[in-house]
Amino acid sequence: MGGDHAPHEIVAGAVHAVRERGLSVVLVGSPRVLYEALADHDATKEVPIVRAEEALSMDEGALASLRRPRSSIAIACHLVRRGDAAAVVSAGSTAGIVATGKLRLKGQQGVLRPAIAVAIPTLPRPTLLIDAGANAEVKSEMLVQFAHLGTAYAELLYGIDEPRVALLTIGSEAEKGNKLVKRAHELLLTSPGLRFTGNVEGHDLLSGRADVITTDGFTGNVALKTMEGAVRYAFAELRDVVSESRLARLGAAMQRSRIRELRRRLDPEAYGGAVLLGLNGTVVIAHGSSRAGGISAACKLAAELSAGGIVSRIGERVAAPHRSHRLW
Amino acid sequence: MGGDHAPHEIVAGAVHAVRERGLSVVLVGSPRVLYEALADHDATKEVPIVRAEEALSMDEGALASLRRPRSSIAIACHLVRRGDAAAVVSAGSTAGIVATGKLRLKGQQGVLRPAIAVAIPTLPRPTLLIDAGANAEVKSEMLVQFAHLGTAYAELLYGIDEPRVALLTIGSEAEKGNKLVKRAHELLLTSPGLRFTGNVEGHDLLSGRADVITTDGFTGNVALKTMEGAVRYAFAELRDVVSESRLARLGAAMQRSRIRELRRRLDPEAYGGAVLLGLNGTVVIAHGSSRAGGISAACKLAAELSAGGIVSRIGERVAAPHRSHRLW
Numbered sequence: 001m002g003g004d005h006a007p008h009e010i011v012a013g014a015v016h017a018v019r020e021r022g023l024s025v026v027l028v029g030s031p032r033v034l035y036e037a038l039a040d041h042d043a044t045k046e047v048p049i050v051r052a053e054e055a056l057s058m059d060e061g062a063l064a065s066l067r068r069p070r071s072s073i074a075i076a077c078h079l080v081r082r083g084d085a086a087a088v089v090s091a092g093s094t095a096g097i098v099a100t101g102k103l104r105l106k107g108q109q110g111v112l113r114p115a116i117a118v119a120i121p122t123l124p125r126p127t128l129l130i131d132a133g134a135n136a137e138v139k140s141e142m143l144v145q146f147a148h149l150g151t152a153y154a155e156l157l158y159g160i161d162e163p164r165v166a167l168l169t170i171g172s173e174a175e176k177g178n179k180l181v182k183r184a185h186e187l188l189l190t191s192p193g194l195r196f197t198g199n200v201e202g203h204d205l206l207s208g209r210a211d212v213i214t215t216d217g218f219t220g221n222v223a224l225k226t227m228e229g230a231v232r233y234a235f236a237e238l239r240d241v242v243s244e245s246r247l248a249r250l251g252a253a254m255q256r257s258r259i260r261e262l263r264r265r266l267d268p269e270a271y272g273g274a275v276l277l278g279l280n281g282t283v284v285i286a287h288g289s290s291r292a293g294g295i296s297a298a299c300k301l302a303a304e305l306s307a308g309g310i311v312s313r314i315g316e317r318v319a320a321p322h323r324s325h326r327l328w
Numbered sequence: 329m330g331g332d333h334a335p336h337e338i339v340a341g342a343v344h345a346v347r348e349r350g351l352s353v354v355l356v357g358s359p360r361v362l363y364e365a366l367a368d369h370d371a372t373k374e375v376p377i378v379r380a381e382e383a384l385s386m387d388e389g390a391l392a393s394l395r396r397p398r399s400s401i402a403i404a405c406h407l408v409r410r411g412d413a414a415a416v417v418s419a420g421s422t423a424g425i426v427a428t429g430k431l432r433l434k435g436q437q438g439v440l441r442p443a444i445a446v447a448i449p450t451l452p453r454p455t456l457l458i459d460a461g462a463n464a465e466v467k468s469e470m471l472v473q474f475a476h477l478g479t480a481y482a483e484l485l486y487g488i489d490e491p492r493v494a495l496l497t498i499g500s501e502a503e504k505g506n507k508l509v510k511r512a513h514e515l516l517l518t519s520p521g522l523r524f525t526g527n528v529e530g531h532d533l534l535s536g537r538a539d540v541i542t543t544d545g546f547t548g549n550v551a552l553k554t555m556e557g558a559v560r561y562a563f564a565e566l567r568d569v570v571s572e573s574r575l576a577r578l579g580a581a582m583q584r585s586r587i588r589e590l591r592r593r594l595d596p597e598a599y600g601g602a603v604l605l606g607l608n609g610t611v612v613i614a615h616g617s618s619r620a621g622g623i624s625a626a627c628k629l630a631a632e633l634s635a636g637g638i639v640s641r642i643g644e645r646v647a648a649p650h651r652s653h654r655l656w
Contacts, residue, residue: 061501095499133498136506170461170549171423173389178464178546202550203557218506221498222530222547223554229531230558234594238566266562 001029001055001072002092004289010091011037011047013295018046021296023303026085028052029072050075056092058288062099073097077104080281087282087302089273091290097283098134098276105279108311110318113138114278115146115217116285117153118224121265122208125158129168129205129213132274133221140183143167143214144191148317149277150212151194156308157301158211166200166210168219174199180216188214193317202226231266273298275305277314282306329357329383329400330420332617338419339365339375341623346374349624351631354413356380357400378403384420386616390427401425405432408609415610415630417601419618425611426462426604433607436639438646441466442606443474443545444613445481446552449593450536453486457496457533457541460602461549468511471495471542472519476645477605478540479522484636485629486539494528494538496547502527508544516542521645530554559594601626603633605642610634 003010011034014025027034028050038044052072056064068074073092077100079085090097098114107114115131130150135142147165154163167185169177174185176199188196200210205227215223273286273294282305286298331338339362342353355362356378366372380400384392396402401420405428407413418425426442435442443459458478463470475493482491495513497505502513504527516524528538533555543551601614601622610633614626 136498136504168550170464170546170553176464181546202553202555203560205554206557206561218498218509219547219550222496222543222551225498225530226533226551226554227530227558229534230555231562232531233534234559234562237594266565 001033001052002058002090002096002288003286003295004058004091005291006091007033007037008040009291010295011043012041012292013290014047014299015041015043016292016296017299018043021300021303023299025299026050026079028076028079029055050079052076056096056100058093060093061095065096065100065103071096071100073100074104077101077281077283080283081105086306087284089284089286089295089298089302091273091286091288091295091298093288094133094274094285097285101276101279101281101283105281105283108278108280108315108318111149111278111314112142112145114276115142115149116220116274117150117277118274119157120205120224120227122206124208125160125211127205127208127210127213128154128163129215129220129224130277131215131217131220132224133217134276135217136221137218138180138216140180140187143181143184143216144187144194145278145318147188147191147194147196147212147214149314150214152310152313152317153275153277153305154211156310156313157304160211162195163211164197164209165194165212165214166197166204168202168204168213168215168223169199170201172199172201184214235263273301275301277310280311282310329361329380330386330418330424330616331614331623332386332419333619334419335361335365336368337619338623339371340369340620341618342375342627343369343371344620344624345627346371349628349631351627353627354378354407356404356407357383378407380404384424384428386421388421389423393424393428393431399424399428401428402432405429405609405611409433414634415612417612417614417623417626417630419601419614419616419623419626421616422461422602422613425613429604429607429609429611433609433611436606436608436643436646439477439606439642440470440473442604443470443477444548444602445478445605446602447485448533448552448555450534452536453488453539455533455536455538455541456482456491457543457548457552458605459543459545459548460552461545462604463545464549465546466508466544468508468515471509471512471544472515472522473606473646475516475519475522475524475540475542477642478542480638480641480645481603481605481633482539484638484641485632488539490523491539492525492537493522493540493542494525494532496530496532496541496543496551497527498529500527500529512542563591563594601629603629605638608639610638 017023034049052075054071076088113135116134117130118132119126128150130146169181276283284298284302345351362377380403382399404416441463444462445458446460447454456478458474482488497509604611612626612630
């Protein structure tokens with residue numbers, strides 16, 4: 001029920017995930033609304049519906065999740081908790097999803113704070129930015145744990161062994177940054193199970209210099225939205241420039257398809273959305289503006305993460321330090 | 329003497345500023361090196377040189393400025409302090425310039441922290457981002473003052489009356505963000521002399537929704553470098569896509585000049601660099617990678633700011649609150 005283009009694009013994405021990706025998807029929300037949307041695809045028999053009479057609106061945040069125990073996102077989390085679903089996908093309000101996820105699925109044991117990981121489409125493989133917005137206020141220890149969550153994700157989804165972990169700050173030297181990151185830098189240097197390669201700066205989000213970039217949710221969210229805005233801006237300006245002359249239009253026509261491919265790759269939807277890591281269950285947060293393609297990609301991402309056992313992999317990582325303590 | 333392409337591009341930019349912009353420029357640094365560079369332009373008679381035997385290297389930061397009282401940047405600040413120059417322009421290490429500027433020119437009375445303002449090339453006129461990196465650790469009151477510094481700059485340089493001031497955070501609602509920005513939001517709502525229009529997010533750096541965006545130097549620096557990196561990345565990807573086919577190359581050839589214009593506008597150098605506001609003198613920090621064009625633009629910016637009396641305008645703004653207090 002969540003997302004700028006709900007329910008039709010969401011349902012279309014679910015149908016695509018079922019038919020083109022062979023996934024099994026359950027829709028949670030208003031049966032009448034969802035049934036009608038499914039009927040448009042002759043998919044009423046292919047995609048089951050679980051009833052949820054309420055839904056969080058896009059402008060509702062954390063508090064609403066407490067007031068709405070029967071919202072579609074709450075029911076979806078409940079299905080995962082009961083083992084009736086492997087993962088949750090939503091294009092609803094991020095604040096609402098994070099709050100509901102924490103409330104209904106609870107943080108994993110040993111996880112200080114669940115965090116949002118977003119895959120930035122660098123080549124040959126994505127760079128994970130974590131935390132992309134779940135925690136505006138953090139401690140240095142949390143930045144180290146975010147690195148563990150991101151490392152587990154990168155190992156599982158991209159098959160990287162020993163992913164390169166970097167710390168987002170304002171200079172490559174160890175002493176650059178604020179108190180939070182300077183302390184985090186020290187902790188990362190001595191953290192077992194992490195391959196810390198040092199500090200990175202804003203321009204490294206797209207440089208591919210790191211596999212996992214750890215940061216607080218405030219900085220991470222500002223950086224991510226800045227990046228998305230800048231890429232969108234560059235393409236929009238380019239379109240204007242190109243349409244200024246007939247010759248250029250001709251040239252543009254030749255390139256249009258390739259440029260569209262490129263824009264798609266840099267489109268936040270295309271890469272499947274953000275993942276809320278550290279909960280007792282997999283929660284994928286699709287871009288609010290997601291259309292069918294983005295929702296289907298988010299379903300694929302959710303299926304891969306849960307099939308790969310992301311929750312238990314994170315559990316082992318956050319437990320590891322405690323075990324090593326007990327040896328003494 | 330500072331900058332990736334010093335001394336030749338720096339000197340070439342100074343010569344350009346003198347010949348094409350009618351500015352009078354003094355070069356500070358090694359007389360032998362600068363004389364030779366000037367000779368390449370037959371400009372030894374047009375541009376005077378002030379001797380400075382030392383120079384901060386690009387990798388030297390704040391401490392070096394204390395150890396090097398005779399560095400070219402220190403001497404340049406001294407010229408301004410003595411009234412022998414109206415402003416300083418440097419493409420050297422930002423940390424070194426900020427530290428030396430604070431040390432030699434001192435902060436203006438009433439200014440809590442000097443801050444770096446960068447003009448982001450939105451249309452029809454730029455958006456000022458402040459602080460872009462001078463202060464990694466700030467208090468909410470400082471974010472309000474940064475808004476005053478930026479407002480004075482926007483009024484003077486862009487002739488905007490009542491520039492729209494926005495606060496950079498992670499959601500448009502007042503309660504979004506960390507403690508620092510939530511408190512700053514409250515203060516901005518009741519700050520005389522500022523037209524506060526609310527919160528903005530990362531993608532608004534290029535949306536033109538605000539004339540002045542206030543933020544701490546950590547977030548601001550990460551956002552600025554992320555934006556620059558994303559724009560550079562988009563153009564680089566575009567180049568690759570275009571060069572993949574002969575047809576596309578043909579189309580690209582038609583557009584090359586226009587695309588170059590666009591890239592120039594989005595190029596951090598082209599818009600003249602960053603300004604360190606709040607000191608007893610004007611200090612322009614040109615991009616470290618600046619070539620002649622960027623240096624010349626930085627000289628123009630420095631001349632306009634000092635001619636417009638930016639220092640006294642800021643002085644009046646930061647003094648104003650105190651005056652109003654005295655009324656009670």
